[in-house]
Amino acid sequence: MKRPCRNASQTSRIILRELHPIPLKTFNFNWMKNKFYKAASALIFIIFLAVAVNLTAQVSKKTDKEIFTERSDGSQFVSMLGSPEFRYDTTPTANPIAATTKDQFGNKPNVIIVITDDQGMGDLACTGNPYIKTPNIDKFYSDAIRFTNYHVSTTCAPTRGALMTGRHTNRVNVFHTIAGRSLLFEDEVILPQILAQNGYKNAMFGKWHLGDNYPLRPEDRGFHEVVRHGGGGITQGPDYWGNDYFDDTYWHNGKTEKYLGYCTDVFFTAALNFIEENKNRPFFCYISTNAPHFPYNVPEKYLNMYNDQTQLSEQVRRFYGMITNIDDNFKALEDKLAALNLTDNTILIFTTDNGTAAGASIYNAGLRGGKGSEYDGGHRVPLFIRWPNGKITGGKDIDKLVAHYDL
Numbered sequence: 001m002k003r004p005c006r007n008a009s010q011t012s013r014i015i016l017r018e019l020h021p022i023p024l025k026t027f028n029f030n031w032m033k034n035k036f037y038k039a040a041s042a043l044i045f046i047i048f049l050a051v052a053v054n055l056t057a058q059v060s061k062k063t064d065k066e067i068f069t070e071r072s073d074g075s076q077f078v079s080m081l082g083s084p085e086f087r088y089d090t091t092p093t094a095n096p097i098a099a100t101t102k103d104q105f106g107n108k109p110n111v112i113i114v115i116t117d118d119q120g121m122g123d124l125a126c127t128g129n130p131y132i133k134t135p136n137i138d139k140f141y142s143d144a145i146r147f148t149n150y151h152v153s154t155t156c157a158p159t160r161g162a163l164m165t166g167r168h169t170n171r172v173n174v175f176h177t178i179a180g181r182s183l184l185f186e187d188e189v190i191l192p193q194i195l196a197q198n199g200y201k202n203a204m205f206g207k208w209h210l211g212d213n214y215p216l217r218p219e220d221r222g223f224h225e226v227v228r229h230g231g232g233g234i235t236q237g238p239d240y241w242g243n244d245y246f247d248d249t250y251w252h253n254g255k256t257e258k259y260l261g262y263c264t265d266v267f268f269t270a271a272l273n274f275i276e277e278n279k280n281r282p283f284f285c286y287i288s289t290n291a292p293h294f295p296y297n298v299p300e301k302y303l304n305m306y307n308d309q310t311q312l313s314e315q316v317r318r319f320y321g322m323i324t325n326i327d328d329n330f331k332a333l334e335d336k337l338a339a340l341n342l343t344d345n346t347i348l349i350f351t352t353d354n355g356t357a358a359g360a361s362i363y364n365a366g367l368r369g370g371k372g373s374e375y376d377g378g379h380r381v382p383l384f385i386r387w388p389n390g391k392i393t394g395g396k397d398i399d400k401l402v403a404h405y406d407l
Contacts, residue, residue, distance in 0.1 A: 107345065107389075108198070108199065108200070108282040109282070109345050109346060109347050109387060109389065109390065110275075110282055110283050110284070110285070110342060110345060110346040110347065111195070111200075111283075111284045111285070111346070111347045111349075112275075112284075112285045112286075112287065112333070112346060112347070112348050112349065113163075113285075113286050113287065113288075113349045113351070114287045114289070114330065114333070114348075114349065114350045114351075115160075115163070115286075115287070115288050115289070115350075115351050115352060115353055116289045116291065116292065116323070116326055116351075116352045116353070117156060117207060117233070117288075117289055117290055117291060117292065117293040117352070117353055118156075118292055118293045118294070118352075118353070118354065118356065118357035118358070118371055119292055119323060119326075119352040119356060119381075119382075120352065120354075120355040120356025120357075120359060120360065120364065120365075120367075120370060120371070120377060120381060121355070121356075121364070121365040121367055121377070121380055121381055121382055122356060122359055122360070122362075122363045122364040122365035122367065123292075123319075123320075123323055123356050123359045123363075124137060124138070124141070124323075124382060125138050126138040126141040126142070127365050127382065128363065128365055129359075129362075129363045129365075130363065131306075131309055131312060131320065131362065131363065132320045132323060132324070132359075132363075133305060133320070133324045133327070134323060134324065134327040135327065136327045136328065136330045136331035136334065137326075137327050137330050137350060137384075140330070140334070140348070140350060140384060140386065141384055141395070142395045143386060143393055143394070143395055144348075144350075144384040144385055144386040144392075144393065144395065145384070145385050145386065145392050145393070145394070145396055145397075145398060146382075146383070146384050146395075146396070146397050146398065147383040147384075147385070147397075147398050147400075147402050148397050148398065148399050149380070149398075149399050149400060149401050149402060150351070150380065150381060150382070150383035150402045150403070150404075151379045151380050151381075151401070151402070151403050151404070152351075152352075152353060152354055152379050152381055152403070152404045153169055153353075153354060153379060153404065154354050154355065154371065154372050154373060154374065154378040154379050155176070155177050155353075155354055155371065155372060156177055156207070156209055156232055156233075156293075156353050156354065157174050157176070157177045157181075157182035157209040157210060157232060158174050158175055158176070158177075158182075159353040159354060159404050160174070160207075160208075160209055160210055160288070160353065161173075161174030161182075161184050161210060162174075162403070162404040162405040163191075163404045163405070163407055164184065164188075164190040164191050164192075164210065165184070165188050165189075165190055165191075165405070166191075166405050166406075166407070167188070167405055168405060169405075172184055172185050172188050173185045174210060177209070177232050178232070182209055182210060182211070182232065183210065183211045183216055184210040184211055184216060186215050186216060190221055190222060191222070191284070192204075192218075192221060192222030192223050192284060192286070193221060193222035194222075195222070195284045196222045196224070199281070199282060200281075200282045200283055200284050201224055201225075201278045201281055201282070201283045201284075202222055202223045202224050202225070202283070202284045202285075202286075203223060203224060203225035203226065203270075203271065203274045203283070203284070203285050203286065204218045204223045204225075204226050204227075204228065204285075204286040204287075204288060205226075205227050205228070205267040205268070205270050205271045205274075205285075205286070205287050205288065206227075206228060206229070206263075206267040206287060206288040206289050206290055207228065207229065207232070207233070207288045207289065207290050207293075208226075208228045208288070209231065209232045212230050212231065212238050217251075217254065219253055219254055223286075225253065225270075225274055226251070226252065226253050226254075227250050227251070227252050227257075227259075227266070227267065227270045228250060228251050229243065229248070229250050229251075229263070229290060230251065233290055233293045233294070234248065234263055234290050234293075235295060240256060244297060245262060245263045245290075245291075245295075245297040245298075246261070246262055246263075246297070247259070247260050247261065248263060248266075250266070262298075262299050262325065263289075263290050263291065264289050264290070264291045264322070264325050264326055264329055265325070265329065267287060267288075267289060267290075268287065268329035268332060268333060271285050271287050271333070272332060272333065272336045275336055275337070275340065275342070276336070276340065279340045279342060287333075289326055291322040291323070291325065291326055292319050292322035292323050292326070292357070292358070293357070294357060294358075296315055296318035296319050296322060296358070297318075298318050298321040298322045298325065299321075299325065302321030302322065302324050302325045303317060303318055303321045305321060305324060306320055306321055312362065315358055316358055316359060316361075316362055319357070319358040319359060320359070330350070343388065344388040344389045345387075345388075345389045346387070347385065347386075347387040347390070347392075348385070348386050348387070349383070349384070349385050349407075350382065350383075350384045351381060351382055351383045351384070352381045352382055353381075354371050354372075354378060354379060354381065355367075355369060355370045355371045355372075355373060355377045355378040355379060355380070355381065356370045356371060356377070357370060357371045360377055364377050367380060383402070
């Protein structure tokens, strides 16, 4: 998806408006009937246009030279930022990172982001929900820095676009979830591309929702390892036909592959394998679960955990069961980091993409509204961060206003 371009006539009027203090609408062009003045006017316009193009080229050249001159391994970029062909080439031959010990990378921290889908501020026990079971995320909460005034977009893709770019979602063409409004502009430089340039191995598992086709797929944009479903959710139109959360077919580095098990378990298992394989080098692992997005398909084990909660509808029990399954997988992630002695030097982030889709009527942490709402319940969500080596720990609250593009 390329940015829309103005035509030549629009560009000319913009240049004249910027270079001349008189609004174009008030300009009287009758005097130009004389051929001499017509020629003079054309010459002046050409000069102005040449100056504008030259200044633009100088700014672009300076930006490219200062920021994007070469990769961390010393090789030059093939094309510059702003060109439609701009890509970070993260293949092993173009950007070799063959070292097997972290000493050769310095002491760069690993980065793991766990972002769930449609889980709101009130859908955790640690934020006060008396019904839901999330003991492992609760434990993480007790030792993390908690941003209590963190805001995202009110739906899925826009939050992801801002998170990946550090820019407001309306600037990057991700202002909706369907009909081409979730396709992240291809000339945006995103987080995994920057990390790849700095020696990181990157992976994403689960929900991308920023483009399913080249050149917008995660594997085209800095991720080395990808296992994902299609579109904005499993069972949606862009997803693989017949997927239903169990034993589904996902895209693995661009090719379809059959997986056994529940979707959240599959994505976390793939993430744990990636972490194991890259334990001796800095990595970025983006775990973006489809759960607890509708439809609320959940393993029977987790639904049965809430069967005694007769005050909850079956939909809410399924919704909470999906979150408890995420919680169990979060424990598996923590256990893997501890077993590999990676906990202290890993920035671990837990957050969600928008307000609750099913829990607002049960418990909403005192907020009004849910997914899609302009009120706090639609966009004020959990953000917990822990990094022991960076002294980001201790179970403290930060109430300053923060948004997804700040990450």
